[in-house]
Each structure stands twice: as C-alpha cells, then as structure tokens.
Amino acid sequence: MELRSGDGNQYQNWGPLARPTEDDQINVVWVYDSNALPFYRAEAYHQFHNGIGKAFPKDYRVDLKENLMQSGRIGPTGCPELPF
Numbered sequence: 590m591e592l593r594s595g596d597g598n599q600y601q602n603w604g605p606l607a608r609p610t611e612d613d614q615i616n617v618v619w620v621y622d623s624n625a626l627p628f629y630r631a632e633a634y635h636q637f638h639n640g641i642g643k644a645f646p647k648d649y650r651v652d653l654k655e656n657l658m659q660s661g662r663i664g665p666t667g668c669p670e671l672p673f
Contacts, residue, residue, distance in 0.1 A: 595619035597626050615641050633663060634671045 637654035639645050657663045 595621045632668045
C-alpha cells in the first residue's frame with residue numbers, strides 16, 4: 590500500500606474533460622491534513638462495496654454493513670443510500 594499526500598481532489602480543468610487530481614487507485618491511501626480538510630462521514634455504500642476490479646464477499650458488502658447499522662455503530666448520514 591502506498592501513502593500519498595492529498596490536497597482535496599481538485600479538478601485539473603472544467604467541462605467534459607475535467608479529471609480529479611486524486612482519482613481512485615489500487616493500493617493507494619490519500620493522507621490529508623484534517624485541520625485543513627475536516628472529516629465528513631459519507632454514505633455507508635461508499636464503505637461497503639466491491640473494490641476496483643475486485644469483488645468482495647457478501648459477508649463484507651452486506652452482512653457486516655447491516656450488522657453495524659443495526660447495532661448503531663454506524664448511523665444514517667441524511668444522504669440517500671444505494672442498495673448495494
């Protein structure tokens with residue numbers, strides 16, 4: 590796993606050719622200054638889904654997610670959840 594310095598995923602340009610500067614990459618973790626870019630929890634489906642080109646087992650994608658939500662360890666964010 591490679592650790593890289595992150596700066597907030599700014600776009601290189603605008604319009605149909607816009608590309609994020611910190612795109613999803615296999616085995617890369619973007620490290621941010623949480624004082625400059627505070628943490629906001631995303632929808633659960635962003636955590637519990639298949640990887641880039643790799644299918645994760647149901648006990649991770651579905652069972653663990655449901656268990657954590659039912660136990661109250663993760664809760665609603667106020668954002669819509671996709672059913673996968």
